[in-house]
Amino acid sequence: MSTVKNILIVYGGGGSEHEVSKVSSAYIFECISKTKHFNPILVEITKEGHWEQAGRKCSLNGRILKTPTEQPYIDYAIPCIHGHPGETGEIQGFFQTIGLPYFGPSSEGSIxxxxxxxxxxxxxxxxxxNSPWMSQNINEEIDTDKVKAFFAKSNNDVFIKASNQGSSVGCYHVTKEDFLKSTITEAFKFSQNVIIEKSIxxxxxxxxxxxxxxxxxxxxxxxxxxxxxxxxxxxxxxxxxxxxxxxxxxxxxxxxxxxxxxxxxxxxxxxxxxxxxxxxxxxxxxxxxxxxxxxxxxxxxxxxxxxxxxxxxxxxxxxxxxxxxxxxx
Structure with missing residues (x-):
């Protein structure tokens, strides 16, 4: 394969794992660089939501990456984003819409x-x-009796987790019944759905x-x-x-x-x-x-x-x- 392919590596995203994504993207960039017919291009989605390449604002218009000095055609993308908007499926949906092949699961699988x-x-x-569990939704009143019954059945030892977070963000270990409702309420700050899971x-x-x-x-x-x-x-x-x-x-x-x-x-x-x-x-x-x-x-x-x-x-x-x-x- 003689033609050099431009590989877009997108990282950041502004979520709780922004900095981890940055470190991961550097490793992927290093690995991609070992293949002579790949030209890796790093682009950060900043915490403010801007797309930047080498500190300069850029945009992806169809398959063209527009920067102040260059406009390379993108052959392939790697969404190296932990959490939102990578593992949550949004950026995959965008790539699918513009017909850009990409690394990793589909939008549906990610969601x-x-x-x-x-x-x-x-x-x-x-x-x-999988471990015994139940859930609560922010739009409904917390079913205190049901939660307490599950807590007792779980030997008074559960984890309360925000449903849509990664890397243990919005995750709490609860061993006292008095803290159940307040911890669920705290987890709702991170997600509309919360699971209560028996500690294993x-x-x-x-x-x-x-x-x-x-x-x-x-x-x-x-x-x-x-x-x-x-x-x-x-x-x-x-x-x-x-x-x-x-x-x-x-x-x-x-x-x-x-x-x-x-x-x-x-x-x-x-x-x-x-x-x-x-x-x-x-x-x-x-x-x-x-x-x-x-x-x-x-x-x-x-x-x-x-x-x-x-x-x-x-x-x-x-x-x-x-x-x-x-x-x-």
């Missing part, structure tokens, strides 16, 4: 996976084990699911080892984090590992995902529960997805090149 209520409903329908005392395992040469592949589980027991936003990305990661989790039987890989691939296909996802599980030693599906996982130097993928023997830049070239044939 379903980013909404924790929708994800839970799909998992229940698919028969994939378990190991946190992750599986990278990705497409390569036309096949859907699931890695063996990796593990997040968080000494505080709650993998908060700060623990994920702080330089002072005490959390450790194992690219290949220890003491997980081949049988359980295979079952989790099968569940991850089943969910990937059922949600109509594409190219990549990180599927997170709780593992108690005898049972596993699918916790969530991340449609554009972190690509920082300490992120699990690229590490687990490369643990299969595949280089991350080769993986990107294969998927991009396949789309552009």
């Amino acid at each position: 379903h996976c980013f909404n924790k209520v929708t994800t839970k409903l799909w998992l229940d329908m698919l028969g994939i084990s 005392k378990a190991r946190e395992l992750e599986i990278a699911v990705f497409e390569y040469q036309g096949k859907v592949i699931a890695t063996e589980p990796g593990e997040i080892i968080c000494p505080d027991g709650f993998y908060s936003y700060e623990e994920k990305y702080s330089k002072t984090s005490h959390t450790k990661t194992d690219v290949r989790a220890k003491n997980v039987s081949p049988e359980i590992s295979k079952q989790m890989q099968e569940a991850a691939i089943k969910a990937f296909k059922a949600f109509n995902l594409k190219h990549l996802s990180r599927v997170d599980f709780f593992y108690t030693g005898d049972k596993y529960y699918l916790n969530e599906i991340n449609t554009f996982p972190g690509m920082t130097p300490i992120s699990m997805f690229p590490q687990m993928l490369e643990g299969t023997g595949l280089k991350f830049d080769e993986y990107l090149r294969d998927n991009i070239d396949s789309c552009l044939k």
